[in-house]
Amino acid sequence: MKTVPRWARAFFAIAGIVAGLVVGSSRAVAAAPARLQVVAVLPPTGDNVAPDLLRAARDILKDHLQRAGTYTVVEPASAPPSPEEPTAAQASQAASTLGAEIAIVLRVTHFGNSARMRLTAYSSGSAQVVYWDSILIAGGPDEMDVAIQRLVHGMQIGKPVRESAELETVTDRETQMLNRREANKSFGVHLFTLLPTSSAGTSFTAVPAGGIFWLYDARSWMADIALDIGGHNGTTLVDASIGGYYPFLREDFTPYVGGVVRWASMTLGGQGSSGLSFQPTFGVLLGRLSSVQMRGEVGYFFNTYAEQPTITTGTTSTTGTYGQGFVLSLGIGF
Secondary structure (H helix, E strand, C coil): CCCCCHHHHHHHHHHHHHHHHHHHHHHHHHHCCCCCEEEEECCCEEECCCHHHHHHHHHHHHHHHHHCCCEEEECCCCCCCCCCCCCHHHHHHHHHHHCCCEEEEEEEEEECCEEEEEEEEEECCCCCEEEEEEEEECCHHHHHHHHHHHHHHHHHHCCCHHHCCCCCCCCHHHHCCCCCCCCEEEEEEEEEEEEEEECCCCCCCCEEEEEEEEEEECCCCEEEEEEEEEEECCEEEEEEEEEEEEECCCCCEEEEEEEEEEEEEEECCECCEEEEEEEEEEEEEECCCCCCEEEEEEEEEEEEEEECECCCCCCCCCCCEEEEEEEEEEEEEC
């Protein structure tokens, strides 16, 4: 029979001692009861809410507090629901009388087809607000249970209600689409002229053009989409653009600044080319509050693509030119 080495016997002995300590400490931890915070649930108050619903709200609130596993719930004896919400001092005094650390006040305000439920927690003695939040419900009394559960969970984890939703506590209102402000829309036509300061041509040639646009006015910002075509004396322009602008005023007349991103095919005295073009813009809008609008703009375009010069007899240079220059525009929308 083989003898177990001394080092092995020492290792198993130490391992047994460590295991015993771990098991003993875990049993001690499991045996030690968690301390529950004593909270006083005061009678709920409300506006345009039936007393029966307020009593139901109190019972639901007590259930969710107990189910949270961190609270012991106490309440005043024979205290019916009241239309008047207790003050911080009154709530704090009630909690002290009941031996609670926190007083919880639930307020329900019903209006139209909706109701707002507000939960406020006051510390005993100091009357300080330790938690406050509210939630809006639109599903009637059936959704009261979900709303109260959200409020209790938010208080328990110390987060706002909007950040404390769980799979079972999403309200009907939150499943609805967000409300959006309607942007004013206008359709119009504009005429403009490119005045190149740098082009593939050997001489200056203006490029007249025109097109249609759709302008969207969202009050604090504006945007438009445009399609244009033009040209003259060997120059051509075909483009589609999108622009964004910031208006300085909210009145009928306002100046604005912005920029335009344009995909364009241009021939500015050379062989022609196409690509993206950028245009910082300053403009004015007249008739912003009317069904008819006038727009005037001054911009400066610069192309991100080069245009090769026209090849002629004796020409040796093939260096492309990045077109750029001023843009003058006038339009009407309706």
